[in-house]
Amino acid sequence: METVIRKATAADAALILEFIRALAAFERAPAAVTATEEGLLRDGFGPNPFYYCLIAEDDGLPAGFAFYFFNYSTWVGRPGIYVEDLFVLPEFRRRGIGKALLKQVAAIALEHGCQRLQWEVLDWNTPAIDFYLAMGAEFLDEWRNVRLSGDALLRLVGMEGQQA
């Protein structure tokens, strides 16, 4: 079996959405996905894409994806890459496809002069945590993630009562 990693194109928008839904189901949040194929097409494949995506294929069959964008470290003064999603379909696991995807993202990061990859992992996902530790990743547990959305976001800008 041969695994090929390739850059996603506009023709992959429906496939990307399938992977997003499959990952959300694994993350115990299947109902959380409101993304659409049209939105993914608009945001990822225009002149100034908000994200980038790699597709892994195993003997021509879609097996997994890595979904990423650039972030920026003010300490380092360089962009880095943030991996929003990394996912391999259950039937294709234990063949090194996840690592091959991450390796390709790392190569792209180095090409762009980035010195860091970052991502997040759910605290109960022990197999993934062990995999990342074995790779030499650090866990930044001193930092808590904060999100402002919905009514609280509208309230901050003085637009409460309106739709976001």
Next chain:
Amino acid sequence: METVIRKATAADAALILEFIRALAAFERAPAAVTATEEGLLRDGFGPNPFYYCLIAEDDGLPAGFAFYFFNYSTWVGRPGIYVEDLFVLPEFRRRGIGKALLKQVAAIALEHGCQRLQWEVLDWNTPAIDFYLAMGAEFLDEWRNVRLSGDALLRLVGMEGQQA
């Protein structure tokens, strides 16, 4: 006293670096900043900027900054804004300048159709945590932040022994 929030320009690169250094000192990591004025100029003020920055001025004096870029939620299928740094110099605190900066970032997010602001806070920074809770922010404590850099990043791409 009048506070004005304005977009940073290329002429602000040195000021942005001063704010980055002052924030790192507050975060107990003054030696962590290797960013340079040249790098900030190149990465933030070219045709495809990696980051954006707002400056708060109080009676014409630089008082604080917000440093942000766009991220992307695969669940929502929309970009969001990630606030990398939000900082007000000690002598200008308790006047609502931090909130005014965040409010302006939120307004920019809504203009771009973003539904979320995200950022991180150090777990010992209780005043900031209380401020964010009062605004209605959520803490995503189920997610752990992971970083791959340095030798571990080079090892992943099979370039160990070389310089990043």
